[in-house]
Amino acid sequence: xxxxxxxxxxxxxxxxxxxxxxxxxxxxxxxxxxxxxxxxxxxxxxxxxxxxxxxxxxxxxxxxxxxxxxxxxxxxxxxxxxxxxxxxxxxxxxxxxxxxxxxxxxxxxxxxxxxxxxxxxxxxxxxxxxxxxxxxxxxxxxxxxxxxxxxxxxxxxxxxxxxxxxxxxxxxxxxxxxxxxxxxxxxxxxxxxxxxxxxxxxxxxxxxxxxxxxxxxxxxxxxxxxxxxxxxxxxxxxxxxxxxxxxxxxxxxxxxxxxxxxxxxxxxxxxxxxxxxxxxxxxxxxxxxxxxxxxxxxxxxxxxxxxxxxxxxxxxxxxxxxxxxxxxxxxxxxxxxxxxxxxxxxxxxxxxxxxxxxxxxxxxxxxxxxxxxxxxxxxxxxxxxxxxxxxxxxxxxxxxxxxxxxxxxxxxxxxxxxxxxxxxxxxxxxxxxxxxxxxxxxxxxxxxxxxxxxxxxxxxxxxxxxxxxxxxxxxx
Numbered sequence: 001x002x003x004x005x006x007x008x009x010x011x012x013x014x015x016x017x018x019x020x021x022x023x024x025x026x027x028x029x030x031x032x033x034x035x036x037x038x039x040x041x042x043x044x045x046x047x048x049x050x051x052x053x054x055x056x057x058x059x060x061x062x063x064x065x066x067x068x069x070x071x072x073x074x075x076x077x078x079x080x081x082x083x084x085x086x087x088x089x090x091x092x093x094x095x096x097x098x099x100x101x102x103x104x105x106x107x108x109x110x111x112x113x114x115x116x117x118x119x120x121x122x123x124x125x126x127x128x129x130x131x132x133x134x135x136x137x138x139x140x141x142x143x144x145x146x147x148x149x150x151x152x153x154x155x156x157x158x159x160x161x162x163x164x165x166x167x168x169x170x171x172x173x174x175x176x177x178x179x180x181x182x183x184x185x186x187x188x189x190x191x192x193x194x195x196x197x198x199x200x201x202x203x204x205x206x207x208x209x210x211x212x213x214x215x216x217x218x219x220x221x222x223x224x225x226x227x228x229x230x231x232x233x234x235x236x237x238x239x240x241x242x243x244x245x246x247x248x249x250x251x252x253x254x255x256x257x258x259x260x261x262x263x264x265x266x267x268x269x270x271x272x273x274x275x276x277x278x279x280x281x282x283x284x285x286x287x288x289x290x291x292x293x294x295x296x297x298x299x300x301x302x303x304x305x306x307x308x309x310x311x312x313x314x315x316x317x318x319x320x321x322x323x324x325x326x327x328x329x330x331x332x333x334x335x336x337x338x339x340x341x342x343x344x345x346x347x348x349x350x351x352x353x354x355x356x357x358x359x360x361x362x363x364x365x366x367x368x369x370x371x372x373x374x375x376x377x378x379x380x381x382x383x384x385x386x387x388x389x390x391x392x393x394x395x396x397x398x399x400x401x402x403x404x405x406x407x408x409x410x411x412x413x414x415x416x417x418x419x420x421x422x423x424x425x426x427x428x429x430x431x432x433x434x435x436x437x438x439x440x441x442x443x444x445x446x447x448x449x450x451x452x453x454x455x456x457x458x459x460x461x462x463x464x465x466x467x468x469x470x471x472x473x474x475x476x
Contacts, residue, residue: 009068013090034046072222079225129158213302233256251269263281420440
């Protein structure tokens, strides 16, 4: 198990090549490097390699049991030992390992910025929905107004997260983690994620450039080191993580084993031009025919490595406005859901505040046309509570066919508010709880006035406070 040992593995191969080049025996070089190793696992691996060499095993065979390097790297070391070029081949392995790490880091760095921004957006969105939306839902639920659809969705989300957030949020994080694991990491299903990436504009081009750069560099380097071409393509297949390229390399390996040329091997693979551009294939065919395939491949690798560097920088520039638009849409959705009902409420207040009170205080009158009509019913049409009659309502003698005017020392009329109702609260401030509503045009007796608020007597005998902004006193 060599997970997490990539840095020390690179240090091991680089320093081993330098120490051997200086003339130091392999066992002494291993002892010197073991002193610099920080990981206990790496120290143990180096000790096992030294023990195998002291027992007569060659270096490449000792490395096979450690699983520290891929097969093509071990093959290069074996060729170096057998041909007397161990130092040169160790350097090739060190450079090849570094290049492989660079190619993989290009893809990771290209995806790091969008993943970071989207993750941060999701975290902030969940925090707002979990901690702020439930409070807004409580406020909006007390407003007896028609809410926009987006606000209703926001309120329902807030209520749901307020009740079940401690279960939903952790479960959502786990589900998302498993989703990305199976999409991009799990061996049997990560081809789906690769297909998605390989179909995405911008990312598709970067993947192709990185893979062609890896193809050119490894093909040229391994051929120069003396590795057979079939082993080279097998190494290429093991080095890549993209399934279509792995299929291509295995096809080329098997086709060349059957005695076919590279040109014919490429021609028999479906969609080969999508993976390796046609001009690059032509260069490879020319290099094969002229005997300079390794040199041509190295030039291809260098060219596409430069292109990959440029594409990595450009991809971040291209994705930045797209990510900003996504974040902007989320912010606008939340802002509209919060602002729209508040705007409607303020608009209603302004409409009610523009009503101009009359300069004269009209008296309340009841016309009785039929002497048989019950006078009490007529009074209740204007003053809905019988209790209001006991609080000073003076009724003039009714004469059939005449208009009778009744005046009260403490009466008021509800003015229009823009919402077809006015809140009645249990205290003389906006902080009071809403106990009921009254309609514009209704007339009530008030028993008390405090800081612009009036205590009115309701039809059920209870009392409550209404704002003086929306009433007109009609009796002194």
